[in-house]
Amino acid sequence: MEKNTEKPSSNKLMYVIGAVALLVIAVLLYLFISNKQQYQAVVEEMTEEKIILTEEFQSLALDYDSLHSNNDTLNLQLEQEREKITHLIEEIKTIKATNAKKIREYKKELSTLRGVMRNFVVQIDSLNRRNEELVQENIQYRKEHDKITQSYKELEKVKEKLDKKVEIASQLETRNMELTGLNSRGNDTKKIRSISKIRMCCTIEENVTATVGMKTVYIRILRPDEALLMTSADNLFEYEGEEINFSASREFEYGGEDVYVCVFYPVADGELLKGVYVVDVFVDGFNIGTGSFELK
Template sequence: MQTEKNNNKNQRPIYIALGVAAVLLVVIAALYITQSVEMKEVVEEMTIEKNILTEEYQDLAMGYDSLESTSDTLNTMLEKERQKVEHLIEEIKTIKATNASKIREYRKELGTLRGVLKSYVAQIDSLNRLNEELKKENKEYQQRYSQIQNSYKELEDVKTELEDKVEIASRLETTNMSADGLNARGRSTSRTNRIDKIEICFTVKKNLTAPVGIKPFYIRLERPDGQILLRSREDLFEYEGTEINYSAMREIEYGGEETDICIFYDADMGELMPGEYTTDIFADGGNIGRFTFELK
């Protein structure tokens, strides 16, 4: 009996130690389970944070994709920023969710990149406004230019019309046109076999708008058979851009007042024929008179 009492007394500390150990194991297990749950929650939260951060970077990339500028330099800078954001997105995907320091670094970088994006948006908005203003100014300039062109054309038309009127008004006109055959004694005759000269007389009307000064007056005498009476093939003058022959000419000083002029053509023997003759009078590059006369 005494022995059993001694054994029980010796085993009591063991039971106590085992009990304490069991309690410790329970506490440790509880703590482990609690820490495991908390760690799992932390990992899940950090994974969520990583995914959110990734989405925010992707949104930032889309923000850069939506930007477009008319400036080649600005577009080049935007492309560099796009590539930088894409590179960071790939880096974020490769890091562990539990790498809190890296997550913080990328979060801080995100704030910086958002500021850069905001500055680019402001630059592009400013540039777009400037472009709109320039387009508006250019449109107004084009309208003013068109108005000026129209006004200039109208002035040119008026000028041309006035010049035409002045040209018409400055053309010389003739009246009292007549022809007379003269024999060798200077007496009038209409018989072709007795005519030594043909006298062409006319009156140039008053015209104060016509050029004044020494003017050559030309006559062309056309026989009934259509041949032009000539003294020389080299007797030429310009008419409507072409040089043509004249029968006779005379230079007269014209001052704008009514002026009487007579021009003589020396006829060769046998050159004239009976019939109707046509006379054209020229001055200042224009035909200023025409009439016909008869010779027998």
């Protein structure tokens, strides 16, 4: 009887122990599953954080790419920062999402780089403003330069006009021109076969604006057939920018007052023709008088 009583008690104990064990296993399994789910959620959260961090670095890289400057030193610094960001992006891709320490370090670096970029933006804005000021100053300078140049050109035109007026005003003029043929005795004659010289005499008038001093008067005598009478093809003087031949010349002193001058042309045998001769008088490169006479 005693043997039967002890056996049920032993079985009951075994049931209790088994139940406790099952309960412990169930609790442990629940805790394991719960912790695993929490861990998985943490990993997913950190993975998302890593992705966001990578995107922020990439966005920062694009912001740096948009920065441009005309300053070589500043451009070099920008390029160094771009390379640094590219290197950090590659590093972030290789670390584990669960490496919280590294993630924090990269976040801190991201904040620092953003601060550096803001400083670059301020510098570039300052340089751009200064460049714009220089551009405006250059435009203003060009306007002033163009204005001065235009004024100079206008003054040159005025000067040219004044010089022309002075030149015209200083041009000498003649009056009382006398043209005649002379025989060998120095007497006036209009007979061709008797003429040995042609004489041109005139009064060069007073002109207070003309230069004074020694001058040369040139004459050109055209025959009725418009051939120029001349003693040598080397007898040249300047008129209207060209060298032209003259028939005869003579030096005289001009003092600004009326001066009477005569010029003689020696006639060669058979050189003259019957008809009207035209004589032009030149001084200082100007034609100062024209006359004519007839030979028979």
